[in-house]
Amino acid sequence: MENKSNNSGLKAAVVVLALLFLGSVGYIFKLNSENKETVTTLTTEKNTLAEELKAKIAEYDTMIADNTALKDELQAEQAKMVALLEQVEKSKGDTAAMAKYKNEYFRLKREMDNLVAENKVLKEQNVALTSSLDSTNVVLSDAKKFNDTLLTQNEGLTKTVEKGSKLAVLNLKVLAVKQKGSGKQIETDKASRADVLKVSFLIAENQIAKTGSREYYVQIIDSKSNILGEKKTVPTGDKTLTYSFISTVKYENKTVQVNEEVPGKDFAKGTYFVNVFDKNAELVSKTSFELK
Known part of the structure; x- marks a missing residue:
């Protein structure tokens, strides 16, 4: 158990x-x-x-x-x-x-x-600044273009004024005459008879030109390439200009008639050339005549 x-x-x-x-x-x-x-x-x-x-x-x-x-x-x-x-x-x-x-x-x-x-x-902020700078650059660029345009226009206007203010020399003529003892002058085309060359020209009216004294160099070259008259020279840049006489004119924006005389003797037969230069020695008028 x-x-x-x-x-x-x-x-x-x-x-x-x-x-x-x-x-x-x-x-x-x-x-x-x-x-x-x-x-x-x-x-x-x-x-x-x-x-x-x-x-x-x-x-x-x-x-x-x-x-x-x-x-x-x-x-x-x-x-x-x-x-x-x-x-x-x-x-x-x-x-x-x-x-x-x-x-x-x-x-x-x-x-x-x-x-x-x-x-x-x-x-x-950079994007906004860049956009602002771009806008400013556009404005400045437009302003520069506008100023350049104005400058070009002003230069063009200045040149136009300068061109327009130049005096025109017109009707350049030369007459050969025989001086009488009485003072009377008789026109001739004979070299042997001439003893005075009468030079005349007009300075045209110009309202935008400056008033004052103006000088013109007149050059007369005979058929033998001789320069008549004073035969003086003035410098013109790197060259010189030989002239027969200087004509000084008082200009007052009105037409001026200029008359000058160059006495001489034994004038050569043939074609004569006459040139008129301004004070900058720029040719402003020319003509020719013949003595027989």
């Missing part, structure tokens, strides 16, 4: 031990499964965080290339991201460390978001 009772107790103890063993095995299996799941989750989080950090670092490269005003701040924040990435990649992936890295990442991301917003504002 006693043996049966002992066997029953032994069996009960074995059952209890068996149950405890099975429970322990199940618990250990559960712990291993949970640990593997935790390691997998932490590894995934680590890899995800590393990829996000790399993406943000690349975004910083783009902003640094585009913005010189915030370059120092952008580079400083990027360096923090790079340092955090190095820590994450070296990490063994424990829960506490990953929590710390995530918090640091979110803090750096907030700083980055602030810089992105500031960068956007600066870009908009």
Whole structure:
């Protein structure tokens, strides 16, 4: 009876031990499964965080290339991201460390978001400034074109006024005459009889010309290429002008008749040429005549 009772107790103890063993095995299996799941989750989080950090670092490269005003701040924040990435990649992936890295990442991301917003504002301001400068340049360009046009018009007007203010010398004529003892002059076309050449011309009326004294150089060249009269010279740039006489005229914007005489003797037969030059030695009138 006693043996049966002992066997029953032994069996009960074995059952209890068996149950405890099975429970322990199940618990250990559960712990291993949970640990593997935790390691997998932490590894995934680590890899995800590393990829996000790399993406943000690349975004910083783009902003640094585009913005010189915030370059120092952008580079400083990027360096923090790079340092955090190095820590994450070296990490063994424990829960506490990953929590710390995530918090640091979110803090750096907030700083980055602030810089992105500031960068956007600066870009908009640059666009507005560029547009304003373009508009200003257009205005300045238009103003320069207008001024250039005015300058061209003024130069053209000045030239027109200068051209219009020049005095016209008209009706240049030369008569050969024989001077009588009584003072009477008889016109002749005979070289042997002539002893005076009478030169006459008109200075036309011009209301925009300046008034005052005007000088004209008259040059008479005979058929033998001799210059008659005073035969004096004046410089004309790199050359000289030899003239027969100077006619000084007082001009007051009205037509002026000019009459001059050149005495002579033994005039040569042939064609004579007469030229009139202004004070700038510019030819303003010419004619010719013949003595037989």
